[in-house]
Amino acid sequence: MKVLVKKGETLFEALRKQNIRLNASCGGKGICGGCRVEVEKFGKVKACQFKIPGSHEVSVPKSLEFQAVGxxxxxxxxxxxxxxxxxxxxxxxxxxxxxxxxxxxxxxxxxxxxxxxxxxxxxxxxxxxxxxxxxxxxxxxxxxxxxxxxxxxxxxxxxxxxxxxxxxxxxxxxxxxxxxxxxxxxxxxxxxxxxxxxxxxxxxxxxxxxxxxxxxxxxxxxxxLPGISAFVGADIVSGIYGLSLHKRTDRTLFIDLGTNGELVLADHGALYTASTAAGPAFEGNELAAELFGAGIIKVLHRMKESKSIDPTGMLAEEYFEKGFPVPLEDGRSLRFTQEIIREIQMAKAAIRAGIEVLLKEAKLKADQVDEVILAGGMGYFVDPADAVGIGLLPEKFLQKTKAAGNTSLLGAVRYAKEEKRSADAEMKELSKGAKDIILADNPDFSQYYIEYMNF
Ligand code: FES
Known part of the structure; x- marks a missing residue:
C-alpha cells in the first residue's frame, strides 16, 4: 500500500492515519521491533523510527490492511x-x-x-x-x-x-x-x-x-447507492444488501455502531430501521482514536465491575476530580472523566432505547431475535460481553451476537459484482420498503432512554 509520510512525522504515525495499528510495546522508542514493516527501496524498517518524507510503498500484514478497512x-x-x-x-x-x-x-x-x-x-x-x-x-x-x-x-x-x-x-x-x-x-x-x-x-x-x-x-x-431516510443512509442500505437481510427467513437485528448508531430489524424480510444520534462518544473523538469505541466499552464494563462507577455512572470518590486512569500500551495514560462517562452513557442509552423501540414496533421480545449482527469499525472489535455488561445490548443477545465488519463496503462490492439492472431494482425495492421509525417522535423512546441511562 502507498503511504505518505509528511515532514516531521514517522511512518508509524502515517500508518496510523490510515487506521493501520502496528504493535508498539516499547512506545515508539525503537527497542521492541514490533512495528517493523517492509518499505520499498529501504527494506525492513522500524516504522516508529522511519522519518523519510514522501510517498512510500509499504507492505503491512494483510490482516492489518483488512482491519483498516473493517x-x-x-x-x-x-x-x-x-x-x-x-x-x-x-x-x-x-x-x-x-x-x-x-x-x-x-x-x-x-x-x-x-x-x-x-x-x-x-x-x-x-x-x-x-x-x-x-x-x-x-x-x-x-x-x-x-x-x-x-x-x-x-x-x-x-x-x-x-x-x-x-x-x-x-x-x-x-x-x-x-x-x-x-x-x-x-x-x-x-x-x-x-x-x-x-x-x-x-x-x-x-x-x-x-x-x-x-x-x-x-x-x-x-x-x-440509494438511502432510506436522512439518518438511515446508503451505507445501511448497502449493509442490508451485502448481508441479504431483506431475504432472510429469520429475525435479525443489525446494529451499526459508529458516529451514528443505525439499527435495522429484519423480521422475515420486513425491515424496520431507526437511527440514534450516538454522537462522537464511540468514534471520532480523541478518546476513541486511542482506544477505539470497543475499548471504551470494555473500560466502562471493567469500571462498573470494579465499582469505580456506580449504577448511575457517577465516579467513585477517589477518581472524581481527576478521572479514572487507563494505561495505554505505549506507557501514556488516559483519563475517563465524569464528562466523558456521561457522554458515553447517553450514547449507549440512545442505542439501547432504539433497540427496544424497534422490538416493540415489530412486536417482538429480545429472545425472539435469532441473530444480532454488529457492523461498523467499532462493532468489529466490540466484545458482546462488554456490550451486554454496560447495558448497551439486552442480556438475551449475549450468545447470538457476531461481528460482520464493514458491511457498507461489503454491499458496495456486491453491488458492483452483480448484474447492474437487477442490483439497482433490488436496492430500490429494499430502500423503499423499509419502515423507518423516527425515534425523536416516538414516545416510547424517551421512556426507554431514561430507563437505560443507568449501567
Ligand atoms: S520499535 Fe517498538 S514501537 Fe517501534
Missing amino acids: IMEGQTSFPDWKEEAGWDNSPVIAVDLGTTTVAMMGFYRGRQTLSSFTNPQRQYGADVMSRILQANSGKLKELSEVIRLELEEKCKELAEELEPSCRKVRVVIAGNTTMLHLLFGMDCRGLGEAPFSPVTLEKEEETWSFKDRNGNSYDYSIIA
Whole structure:
C-alpha cells in the first residue's frame, strides 16, 4: 500500500492515519521491533523510527490492511463477477464513505486491493451534525471539494495499482445521507432540522472528468447507492444488501455502531430501521482514536465491575476530580472523566432505547431475535460481553451476537459484482420498503432512554 509520510512525522504515525495499528510495546522508542514493516527501496524498517518524507510503498500484514478497512477475512471471498454485470473493462472501486474513515476496495481482472484514509472533512467537525452546520453556514462548496479531490486522488492510486495505465474507473459509493449530500454539493439545510428532508435519497450517477498534474485525463463513472431516510443512509442500505437481510427467513437485528448508531430489524424480510444520534462518544473523538469505541466499552464494563462507577455512572470518590486512569500500551495514560462517562452513557442509552423501540414496533421480545449482527469499525472489535455488561445490548443477545465488519463496503462490492439492472431494482425495492421509525417522535423512546441511562 502507498503511504505518505509528511515532514516531521514517522511512518508509524502515517500508518496510523490510515487506521493501520502496528504493535508498539516499547512506545515508539525503537527497542521492541514490533512495528517493523517492509518499505520499498529501504527494506525492513522500524516504522516508529522511519522519518523519510514522501510517498512510500509499504507492505503491512494483510490482516492489518483488512482491519483498516473493517473487512473481515472471510468476507474477501466475494462472488465472482457476473458476466452480465454491465461494467466495461476497467477497474471498479467500491467505497464506504464514512464520517470518520473512508474505506476502499478495488477490483480488476481477478485482482483486488484495499485502502483507507481519514475523511478530510474531519477538520470541519467530527460528527454529521457539525458538518451539516458548517455546510449550512457557507462552507458546503469547501466540504464538497475537499472530499471529492481526495477521493479522485485515492481512487487514482488504487486503480493504478490494479492497472498502471488506467484512465477510466467505475466507482460505487455507499455512505450516510449527509456524506453523500456533501460529496455532491447538495443543499444540506433540510438535513439540519426537523422534519429532516434530504434533497434526494435516490441512487446518484455522475461522471467526473479531470486532469492530473501531468495532464493525463481521467473519467470516473460514479454511482452512489440509494438511502432510506436522512439518518438511515446508503451505507445501511448497502449493509442490508451485502448481508441479504431483506431475504432472510429469520429475525435479525443489525446494529451499526459508529458516529451514528443505525439499527435495522429484519423480521422475515420486513425491515424496520431507526437511527440514534450516538454522537462522537464511540468514534471520532480523541478518546476513541486511542482506544477505539470497543475499548471504551470494555473500560466502562471493567469500571462498573470494579465499582469505580456506580449504577448511575457517577465516579467513585477517589477518581472524581481527576478521572479514572487507563494505561495505554505505549506507557501514556488516559483519563475517563465524569464528562466523558456521561457522554458515553447517553450514547449507549440512545442505542439501547432504539433497540427496544424497534422490538416493540415489530412486536417482538429480545429472545425472539435469532441473530444480532454488529457492523461498523467499532462493532468489529466490540466484545458482546462488554456490550451486554454496560447495558448497551439486552442480556438475551449475549450468545447470538457476531461481528460482520464493514458491511457498507461489503454491499458496495456486491453491488458492483452483480448484474447492474437487477442490483439497482433490488436496492430500490429494499430502500423503499423499509419502515423507518423516527425515534425523536416516538414516545416510547424517551421512556426507554431514561430507563437505560443507568449501567
Ligand atoms: S520499535 Fe517501534 S514501537 Fe517498538
